[in-house]
Amino acid sequence: MAGITVTNDFEGANPHDPTRLERTDEAAFAIRPWSEDGDGNYKFSLLVGVANRSGGPVEADFAIDWADEEYMTCRDYVLLGRRDQWRYFPADVHGPVARAKVVVPPGRWQLALHPTYGLERLKQWQRQAEMSGPIKVRSLGPTGSGRQILAFDIGEPSAAAARTLAVLGRIHPYETAGSFAAEGALRWLLRSAMGDRLRGWRASVVLIANVDGVATGTCKLTAPGGPDMSHNARTTDDAGVAALLGWVEELRPAVMCDFHGWMYHYQDGFDYTDAGPDDALRLQLCRSADLDRAWKGHRLTDPTNSDSLWAIAKERHGTESLIFSFGWYGRTVRHVRRIGAGVVSTVLRCR
Numbered sequence: 001m002a003g004i005t006v007t008n009d010f011e012g013a014n015p016h017d018p019t020r021l022e023r024t025d026e027a028a029f030a031i032r033p034w035s036e037d038g039d040g041n042y043k044f045s046l047l048v049g050v051a052n053r054s055g056g057p058v059e060a061d062f063a064i065d066w067a068d069e070e071y072m073t074c075r076d077y078v079l080l081g082r083r084d085q086w087r088y089f090p091a092d093v094h095g096p097v098a099r100a101k102v103v104v105p106p107g108r109w110q111l112a113l114h115p116t117y118g119l120e121r122l123k124q125w126q127r128q129a130e131m132s133g134p135i136k137v138r139s140l141g142p143t144g145s146g147r148q149i150l151a152f153d154i155g156e157p158s159a160a161a162a163r164t165l166a167v168l169g170r171i172h173p174y175e176t177a178g179s180f181a182a183e184g185a186l187r188w189l190l191r192s193a194m195g196d197r198l199r200g201w202r203a204s205v206v207l208i209a210n211v212d213g214v215a216t217g218t219c220k221l222t223a224p225g226g227p228d229m230s231h232n233a234r235t236t237d238d239a240g241v242a243a244l245l246g247w248v249e250e251l252r253p254a255v256m257c258d259f260h261g262w263m264y265h266y267q268d269g270f271d272y273t274d275a276g277p278d279d280a281l282r283l284q285l286c287r288s289a290d291l292d293r294a295w296k297g298h299r300l301t302d303p304t305n306s307d308s309l310w311a312i313a314k315e316r317h318g319t320e321s322l323i324f325s326f327g328w329y330g331r332t333v334r335h336v337r338r339i340g341a342g343v344v345s346t347v348l349r350c351r
């Protein structure tokens with residue numbers, strides 16, 4: 001035996017169904033990732049455990065059948081790693097299948113398409129906030145499945161409306177860059193508060209908006225048949241969406257940074273609501289060495305015809321929304337955290 005085992009019987013795994021994971025040789029595995037609605041445009045969830053119990057590195061073969069051909073240029077690699085350390089391995093693409101030879105060091109790892117960010121990281125932040133310090137944690141309410149959506153508040157609760165910032169991360173479960181960017185923002189806000197540099201500001205950060213999807217390994221929705229929390233804000237009675245709307249209603253943010261990830265290798269996304277200030281912000285961001293990719297995006301002009309969170313925030317509170325989608329390819333966890341910190345520090349500096 002080569003000593004390699006692959007598992008998918010844990011929270012957040014994708015595919016979770018044991019029939020979608022198959023050993024085909026001593027150190028070869030076939031994996032068929034799962035999607036709750038079959039939408040190839042969001043089908044980038046992959047998370048299985050890989051353990052090597054032998055004394056040295058083992059080269060394992062993974063054949064990942066994505067059952068989608070349209071976006072395979074975005075699936076021409078896999079990552080092996082854990083926590084904040086991930087290694088890229090190239091994959092040969094034939095039709096919907098990506099084949100990669102992955103050198104697995106001894107120990108327990110995860111195989112994924114993007115660095116993973118599960119609910120355990122949320123619980124670490126919760127414990128840290130509950131101990132003491134400038135961050136306060138609160139629940140925005142339970143989702144339909146009973147999981148709590150958490151917000152981390154920092155700064156001055158009595159701050160003026162013009163200096164209230166909402167940071168929303170990970171409304172789409174596969175987009176782990178959203179959580180890492182939001183976490184980078186929260187770390188920056190924490191450092192600023194500790195150094196007494198957050199005077200006059202109030203901020204609230206949601207690291208994982210779609211907790212149900214992250215727990216069950218969905219790609220886009222909260223559950224099979226559930227809403228897309230980003231694009232079904234008015235047309236759903238989903239408890240998790242109601243919790244996010246309640247957060248926006250209570251906070252009345254002047255600015256909302258909505259951090260997504262996406263699958264593109266060479267572009268970052270930026271949609272925005274306010275032409276003048278957001279054009280200026282983008283010019284500032286383009287000077288950052290961390291944001292050297294081409295931007296793809298447009299101005300969001302008509303809230304009355306949109307079913308999205310940004311539209312409700314704009315209509316009710318005049319909120320300026322900045323909706324980012326960061327790609328992973330070639331980037332590290334540290335890099336994406338720095339991007340989130342850079343965006344928030346630039347927003348505060350520009351106001």
Ligand SMILES: [Zn+2]
Nearest residue numbers: 172175260261
């Ligand atoms: Zn998204």
